[in-house]
Amino acid sequence: MATLAAVVGIGQTHYKTRRGDVSIAGLVREAAVNALDDAGLGWDDIDAVIVGKAPDMFEGVIMPEIYLTDALGCNGKPMMRVHTAGSVGGSTALVAASHVQSGMFRRVLTVTFEKQSESNAMWALSTPQPFSVHLNAGAGGYFAPIIREYMRRSGAPYDVGIKVAVKDRLHGARNPLAHLQLPNITMKEVEESMMLWDPIRFLEACPSSDGACAMVIVAEDLATRSPKPPAWIRGGAMRSEPTMYAGREEVSPQAGRDCAADVYRQAGITNPRKDLDCAEIYVPFSWYEPMWLENLGFAAEGEGWKLTMSGATSLDEGGDIPWNCSGGVLSSNPIGASGMIRFAEAARQVRGDAGAHQVEGARLAMGHAYGGGAQFFAMWVVGADKP
Amino acid sequence: MKEIAIVAFSQSDCLARAGAANEVELIMPQLRAVFDQVGLNNAQDVDFVCSGSCDYLQGAAFAFVAGVDALGAVPPIKESHVEMDAAWALYESILKIRMGQAESALIYGFAKASSGELPIVLSQQLDPYYLAPLWVDNVSLAAMQARQLLERGLASERAMAEVVVRARRHALANPHAQLSGDVSVEELLAAETFVAPLRESDCAPVADGAAAMIICTVEKARAWGVPYARITGIDHRIETHNLGMRDLTDSVSTRQAAEAAGMKRGPVQVAELYAPFSHQEIILCRALGLGDETVINPSGGVMAGNLMMASGLARMGEVFRRIASGEIGRGIAHATSGPCLQHNLVAVLESA
Numbered sequence: 001m002a003t004l005a006a007v008v009g010i011g012q013t014h015y016k017t018r019r020g021d022v023s024i025a026g027l028v029r030e031a032a033v034n035a036l037d038d039a040g041l042g043w044d045d046i047d048a049v050i051v052g053k054a055p056d057m058f059e060g061v062i063m064p065e066i067y068l069t070d071a072l073g074c075n076g077k078p079m080m081r082v083h084t085a086g087s088v089g090g091s092t093a094l095v096a097a098s099h100v101q102s103g104m105f106r107r108v109l110t111v112t113f114e115k116q117s118e119s120n121a122m123w124a125l126s127t128p129q130p131f132s133v134h135l136n137a138g139a140g141g142y143f144a145p146i147i148r149e150y151m152r153r154s155g156a157p158y159d160v161g162i163k164v165a166v167k168d169r170l171h172g173a174r175n176p177l178a179h180l181q182l183p184n185i186t187m188k189e190v191e192e193s194m195m196l197w198d199p200i201r202f203l204e205a206c207p208s209s210d211g212a213c214a215m216v217i218v219a220e221d222l223a224t225r226s227p228k229p230p231a232w233i234r235g236g237a238m239r240s241e242p243t244m245y246a247g248r249e250e251v252s253p254q255a256g257r258d259c260a261a262d263v264y265r266q267a268g269i270t271n272p273r274k275d276l277d278c279a280e281i282y283v284p285f286s287w288y289e290p291m292w293l294e295n296l297g298f299a300a301e302g303e304g305w306k307l308t309m310s311g312a313t314s315l316d317e318g319g320d321i322p323w324n325c326s327g328g329v330l331s332s333n334p335i336g337a338s339g340m341i342r343f344a345e346a347a348r349q350v351r352g353d354a355g356a357h358q359v360e361g362a363r364l365a366m367g368h369a370y371g372g373g374a375q376f377f378a379m380w381v382v383g384a385d386k387p
Numbered sequence: 388m389k390e391i392a393i394v395a396f397s398q399s400d401c402l403a404r405a406g407a408a409n410e411v412e413l414i415m416p417q418l419r420a421v422f423d424q425v426g427l428n429n430a431q432d433v434d435f436v437c438s439g440s441c442d443y444l445q446g447a448a449f450a451f452v453a454g455v456d457a458l459g460a461v462p463p464i465k466e467s468h469v470e471m472d473a474a475w476a477l478y479e480s481i482l483k484i485r486m487g488q489a490e491s492a493l494i495y496g497f498a499k500a501s502s503g504e505l506p507i508v509l510s511q512q513l514d515p516y517y518l519a520p521l522w523v524d525n526v527s528l529a530a531m532q533a534r535q536l537l538e539r540g541l542a543s544e545r546a547m548a549e550v551v552v553r554a555r556r557h558a559l560a561n562p563h564a565q566l567s568g569d570v571s572v573e574e575l576l577a578a579e580t581f582v583a584p585l586r587e588s589d590c591a592p593v594a595d596g597a598a599a600m601i602i603c604t605v606e607k608a609r610a611w612g613v614p615y616a617r618i619t620g621i622d623h624r625i626e627t628h629n630l631g632m633r634d635l636t637d638s639v640s641t642r643q644a645a646e647a648a649g650m651k652r653g654p655v656q657v658a659e660l661y662a663p664f665s666h667q668e669i670i671l672c673r674a675l676g677l678g679d680e681t682v683i684n685p686s687g688g689v690m691a692g693n694l695m696m697a698s699g700l701a702r703m704g705e706v707f708r709r710i711a712s713g714e715i716g717r718g719i720a721h722a723t724s725g726p727c728l729q730h731n732l733v734a735v736l737e738s739a
Contacts, residue, residue, distance in 0.1 A: 002486040023516055055448030056470065061519070062443045062512040063470055066725040067628045076643060079625045079730070080479070083442075083470040085449055091467055095479055102485035103388055118515075127447045240436075240466035242456050255463035372452050376466075 002101035006223035006230035009039025009216030015179035015332035018117035019210040025071035031212035043073035052092025053336030057124035086371025089339025090378030113212035114334035144197035156305035161286035172327020174356040204286035211334035231347035235266025267381035277362040280342035339369025392608040392615035395424035396704030401565035401594035401692020417599040434489030439473030474699030474722035496697030497597035558687025565692035591693040598697035616710035620648030623732035638674040657718035659702035
């Protein structure tokens with residue numbers, strides 16, 4: 001059996017188009033110091049540091065953790081660097097947790113970041129390869145046809161994505177750290193925004209952000225003595241499948257379904273909509289909310305969009321299963337950190353520490369991240385109650 | 388804490404250029420080899436998979452994604468990746484087994500470093516504001532380190548050449564070696580320096596290729612009925628990136644890792660050290676306090692062929708092979724990352 005572990009410190013930066021006021025080192029240190037302060041700990045208390053980020057080409061620095069060791073107080077300690085595409089923020093949290101859950105470490109710091117203003121993510125995702133067909137489309141161009149297929153199969157009305165875009169930005173307006181602050185956004189405004197990759201409009205896509213997110217994860221005995229309420233890790237899972245294979249279900253990937261089933265089993269969840277109080281799910285393009293509602297078992301196949309349209313996932317509409325109360329990836333997207341922000345925001349909810357986007361009385365929450373061609377998944381469930 | 392065993396290892400030949408072969412083609416023969424050593428069909432028969440690679444060596448974001456195509460990951464598998472040498476993928480896999488989420492794991496590392504000019508590529512691994520814009524390459528930094536070693540009288544050019552002579556002689560028995568043979572110190576010293584005081588022979592040849600390993604709990608290894616080596620200790624430490632703040636003639640982090648891994652709790656019959664420059668082997672041996680009772684790099688080490696992103700894992704594999712065959716009972720394996728030995732991992736392997 002794994003050693004019990006919990007999140008006792010969370011630190012984030014403001015998410016912005018460009019954090020020109022700090023270097024990459026300054027950015028990650030800001031998040032790390034915030035997490036240590038939140039945990040009431042100092043640098044010397046940390047046994048190991050686990051760093052994650054998306055492709056190195058996003059900043060043009062190879063293995064930047066090598067340079068970040070000084071900023072993150074790692075000298076003389078173990079330091080690891082995780083990279084699992086867009087799911088990396090979630091995977092990094094899970095690898096960090098495994099340091100404690102293995103019984104090999106007592107207190108670890110984990111930090112993820114992206115400083116997208118220092119390079120061009122669209123370019124980095126589209127460099128030509130000698131061995132494969134050149135897909136010069138970025139992420140939106142890749143996912144748009146899959147979304148169209150979802151629309152065709154489910155018969156969802158055209159404005160489901162528009163509704164998600166508005167809902168997550170209204171959530172984001174409650175979160176002072178969120179990149180996009182659009183408290184007056186309307187369905188009409190989203191609908192009239194430029195079509196980027198049909199059916200994804202400009203305002204239905206995530207922004208490109210600078211930012212970092214950090215967490216302190218500790219062993220059971222230390223968590224019970226921590227100054228603020230811990231978020232107990234009740235389950236964690238990862239799954240991968242190839243980008244392409246005969247018979248691949250791209251709209252609702254098997255890897256996502258398997259990963260959810262694994263994490264629910266660990267956390268004792270039989271009905272995610274009922275058992276969970278809220279969820280932070282990786283939705284970089286609006287339509288991925290109804291698609292993931294189905295993939296993760298919150299709604300039956302073909303029914304996810306009905307949940308969205310009913311307001312069930314909206315904090316402002318008093319929904320029973322609010323998704324992305326922080327504003328989600330649609331409001332802030334420092335890619336390498338985006339998964340960890342989901343994991344950390346789930347933890348904030350069960351710690352009762354989510355400020356104006358707190359779900360009242362949240363006891364059990366889920367964090368989710370995906371990456372690649374929707375083929376890499378990382379998920380965890382955190383709870384206010386010790387398992 | 389659960390005891391972990393290495394049960395299978397394979398590496399490719401070290402080739403200066405793998406030609407038209409892509410990454411999947413480099414990886415697949417090694418996966419097949421380790422599956423066959425244990426009697427498994429494919430990656431579905433292990434509980435966890437973890438790989439190590441570097442996007443910049445391939446020149447594209449997500450180098451590891453192609454690697455997944457080599458796994459047969461249908462139905463989906465539990466899989467992760469480090470942007471590090473696969474020795475750290477081994478480390479992550481050990482955590483996964485010790486936390487109880489897996490009993491076995493497949494680890495692999497791969498790179499096709501010949502796609503770019505490695506020293507230039509690695510210059511972009513440095514501090515992006517102060518060092519990377521200078522395009523200081525890793526060979527020049529290593530040369531600076533060698534110069535310090537020479538000027539402090541801690542090594543001589545002859546001693547460096549002796550490292551190379553021994554490595555190439557050892558490599559004669561290594562079928563995967565890129566460089567092997569009987570050369571004399573005098574022959575090597577007669578060559579011009581490349582980046583002074585380093586000669587080309589002091590620098591490991593860069594190779595394309597892959598390596599793979601299977602580890603599991605000792606109980607599982609017994610159930611599989613295959614020879615195995617136990618990993619009785621493993622630890623890694625990083626040092627400051629600021630070269631001016633380090634004593635480059637020492638490797639403090641290697642010593643820390645070796646202490647934490649329990650190296651000194653028994654004899655070290657063999658040490659496989661990831662020293663891509665001859666003088667770095669001298670630094671590592673001094674830092675670890677290794678003497679005549681230890682055979683250094685019996686495979687020839689990375690001087691015989693340096694599989695980028697897999698050489699650290701291959702060091703573990705070399706010690707495993709010698710233990711599993713009954714040749715030795717205890718040895719250590721080392722992996723490194725970053726300029727001038729910034730980050731180091733040490734594992735202690737022992738017989739069943």
